[in-house]
Amino acid sequence: MSLIKCKNVSLSYDGLIVANNISFEINKGDYYSIIGRNGSGKSTLLKALLHLKSTESGSVEYGDGLVQSDIGYLAQQTPVQKDFPASVNEVVLSGCLKGGVFKPFYSLSDKKLALEKMELLGIANIKSKCFRELSGGQQQRVLLARAMCATRKILFLDEPVTGLDPVVTTEFFNIINEMHRNGITIVMVSHDIHCAVKYSNRILHLEDGSVMFDGPSKEYSRSKIGIEFVGGHKHD
Numbered sequence: 586m587s588l589i590k591c592k593n594v595s596l597s598y599d600g601l602i603v604a605n606n607i608s609f610e611i612n613k614g615d616y617y618s619i620i621g622r623n624g625s626g627k628s629t630l631l632k633a634l635l636h637l638k639s640t641e642s643g644s645v646e647y648g649d650g651l652v653q654s655d656i657g658y659l660a661q662q663t664p665v666q667k668d669f670p671a672s673v674n675e676v677v678l679s680g681c682l683k684g685g686v687f688k689p690f691y692s693l694s695d696k697k698l699a700l701e702k703m704e705l706l707g708i709a710n711i712k713s714k715c716f717r718e719l720s721g722g723q724q725q726r727v728l729l730a731r732a733m734c735a736t737r738k739i740l741f742l743d744e745p746v747t748g749l750d751p752v753v754t755t756e757f758f759n760i761i762n763e764m765h766r767n768g769i770t771i772v773m774v775s776h777d778i779h780c781a782v783k784y785s786n787r788i789l790h791l792e793d794g795s796v797m798f799d800g801p802s803k804e805y806s807r808s809k810i811g812i813e814f815v816g817g818h819k820h821d
């Protein structure tokens with residue numbers, strides 16, 4: 586079975602439908618990008634996939650042995666999160682709190698895992714710095730390292746490159762590609778359509794809460810909506 590099966594899902598806020606009868610599946614090894622205009626329902630759908638938002642109708646089922654604590658999640662950043670008064674090390678380590686279970690002390694293996702991820706993302710040298718004193722790109726790396734500590738299977742990213750400059754954006758996509766090559770399934774909400782088409786193997790395009798396209802990125806580039814939306818960007 587697929588890792589995640591989204592079947593006829595409708596979602597609402599205060600009785601107002603924002604996602605309508607959405608069905609698709611995410612398989613092991615996918616790099617799945619969810620794209621669409623502002624307000625089309627991408628983040629809400631991601632929250633439903635994470636079981637953080639209940640469905641109005643339909644279901645989100647996990648398969649292939651996936652449980653919620655296997656999922657790493659890099660949420661869309663809010664101004665409050667940017668101001669978080671903790672050290673880089675503390676933020677990354679908090680990714681080891683599986684399923685939000687409180688631990689007064691972290692184990693040696695937690696600390697080793699956190700250091701390994703910080704080294705991988707080139708932030709080990711700033712591990713004692715306060716999170717709120719970092720640049721936007723550094724903060725995203727810290728949050729990615731945190732999400733990586735939370736999973737070895739699947740990573741959800743909600744607009745991870747928003748506000749980052751083109752060089753840092755490319756670096757960030759390279760890191761995500763590397764994780765994908767190492768076997769992590771990626772599910773990403775993105776406004777960077779060109780990178781989504783270039784790097785992901787599947788695209789889900791939402792408009793006003795409805796699916797306009799779900800399929801291989803190569804086909805998306807040639808589809809009517811793909812040509813309209815990205816101007817026929819070529820898939821590598």
Ligand SMILES: Nc1ncnc2c1ncn2[C@@H]1O[C@H](COP(=O)(O)OP(=O)(O)OP(=O)(O)O)[C@@H](O)[C@H]1O
Pocket residue numbers: 598603621622623624625626627628629630
């Ligand atoms: N907490 C909330 N309460 C009420 N309405 C909400 C809430 N969050 C989102 N919405 C509404 O649901 C719709 C979908 O919002 P959502 O954030 O999922 O879209 P999105 O595609 O992720 O947008 P963006 O690209 O701007 O981040 C929008 O009309 C939005 O105003």
